[in-house]
Amino acid sequence: MVAGSHAHGRGIRGRSWLGWQFVGPFMVVFALVFLAPIAYSIYLSLYRTRLIGGTAFVGIENYTKVLQDPQFWAAFGRVAAFLAVQVPIMLFLALLVALAIDSGRLYGAAFFRISVFLPYAVPAVVATLMWGFMYGTQFGLVGNINEAFGASLPDPLSPDLILASIGNIVTWEFVGYNMLIIYSALRVVNPSLYEAAEIDGAGQLRIIWAIKLPALRGALVIATIFSIIGSFQLFNEPSILKTVAPNAITTYFTPNVYAYSLSFEGQQYNYSATVAIVMGVITMVIAYAVQLRGMRKGS
Structure with missing residues (x-):
């Protein structure tokens, strides 16, 4: 009996080590490409390099500075406004396309x-360059229309319209991606529910409202969280359009652009790491709040 229990214990330990052998390579890669950069960024954020005195430990001083930095909050307010307008439009279009299909x-x-999904396969750099060319009033589609018809279309690359122009690019890129998430959720709905609703005399609008939309709640929450994270990470589009619209896009246009400018143009690596960490924490908190709210409505 005792020998059997020892053998059973060795079997459990053997199986547990076997599991770690399977997940071990992933954990190593995860630690190197995810945990290590975060840890190093936190380490950098606790120091400051001065012209006199070199690098010194400053604790949370950099974080206090970020929270009082008007340029950071201007950048944050800009992406928050972008998120509040662009994300609902994009998800609404994705929902319409998914329901139509x-x-x-x-x-x-x-x-x-x-066709709707294809723009997602286009790299963001290529998509931004393509739309940036079409936006041009001197060399692009807008300029050609003005010249051909004697029109005077507004400049999409002007300071007043640049955020809307970027929103158009992002929407064009990601409507298909979100459509696929929503459409996949629709495909798992039991067809017998539609048949029962039609027998009861329900029309298509009633079926959408009573069956399809409730079934899409989880998919819409996921799509919203991904879109929130993507909006707060906005970088490719403004950084590329900056070459053709230097007066419209500042060095603190978005938090990521601000962090990049601090690091690679201002050589302020410690403060740049702090900006990135603060923005990451804010994004995580907001995404988690959206998830909780979606789960409560689902329950």
């Missing part, structure tokens, strides 16, 4: 689905 009444649904 799922309805079975759309001619060429497979072609339409791949």
